[in-house]
């Protein structure tokens with residue numbers, strides 16, 4: 001059964017070489033059961049620390065972390081071990097036992113949980129089948145590719161049938177194609193086992209591929225949060241805008257703008273497109289109504305969770321007051337921003 005994960009006013013500081021490092025400041029988030037929730041942000045933002053409070057590898061200095069009904073930082077000893085078995089963790093560096101076979105790596109948490117021999121065999125075989133590695137059971141980690149190692153890591157994390165899976169940069173050491181394969185697997189874990197997935201990554205493509213919701217962190221705080229579609233199509237903060245721009249390339253950067261300006265000397269506007277539930281051909285209609293011409297000089301449309309969104313950079317050509325009127329008309333329909341000369 002999947003469970004919610006709730007952070008309530010979580011702060012965490014470390015004492016490091018006589019200094020206090022504030023890793024988390026007053027983080028409050030609710031991850032709904034069955035969601036895939038991504039946490040993004042630059043290095044040092046506090047992502048790993050936040051994730052590690054979920055299975056109490058870190059304890060908050062103040063605030064609480066709930067997995068279902070359970071407040072994780074209040075647990076000790078056997079209770080804590082039992083709660084941790086309900087939370088699977090996947091790591092960037094795989095953390096496999098090098099001297100043990102794939103089979104034994106996956107069986108390891110089951111042995112710790114005291115499962116009998118024949119049940120262990122059944123469960124490991126089921127997991128190997130799920131991650132597509134049935135033929136690798138007797139191989140050692142060193143004989144596997146990075147993607148295969150991570151699939152073993154995921155199988156191991158799922159062994160004790162967790163309610164929640166936490167994944168810290170699970171695909172950061174992988175090439176783009178393997179990344180997609182592993183993300184696809186995490187998505188299947190979520191869909192087929194109903195596991196709540198909390199995912200830390202700095203790869204926005206990963207988020208766009210699979211996440212329902214996303215939180216952007218900076219300096220230990222959550223600075224932006226919402227549906228992946230909302231954060232992608234309409235990022236509010238500068239950090240989120242930078243993240244989104246780096247993967248989507250819907251808007252020209254300085255260099256592209258320089259190249260555009262060499263050819264297009266008219267007024268440029270950025271127009272938000274793609275997410276309007278209408279088939280109004282508003283660009284050509286408004287151009288005609290106001291007697292201006294337009295050139296599409298840059299842009300792109302992407303998809304996240306079956307939603308389309310994008311931006312076009314459009315050059316408007318005509319008399320200045322006609323262009324003004326056309327921009328005003330566009331602004332009644334969608335987001336429009338004039339690009340400064």
Ligand SMILES: Nc1ncnc2c1ncn2[C@@H]1O[C@H](COP(=O)(O)OP(=O)(O)O)[C@@H](O)[C@H]1O
Pocket residue numbers: 014015016021022023041042043044045046047048049050
């Ligand atoms: N065990 C620790 N001791 C001291 N400082 C730490 C420790 N863990 C994390 N930090 C500090 O906390 C901040 C957040 O780190 P982290 O959660 O690893 O960020 P991220 O995963 O987003 O890169 C950083 O400034 C980091 O140096």
Ligand SMILES: [Mg+2]
Pocket residue numbers: 047048049
């Ligand atoms: Mg980290």
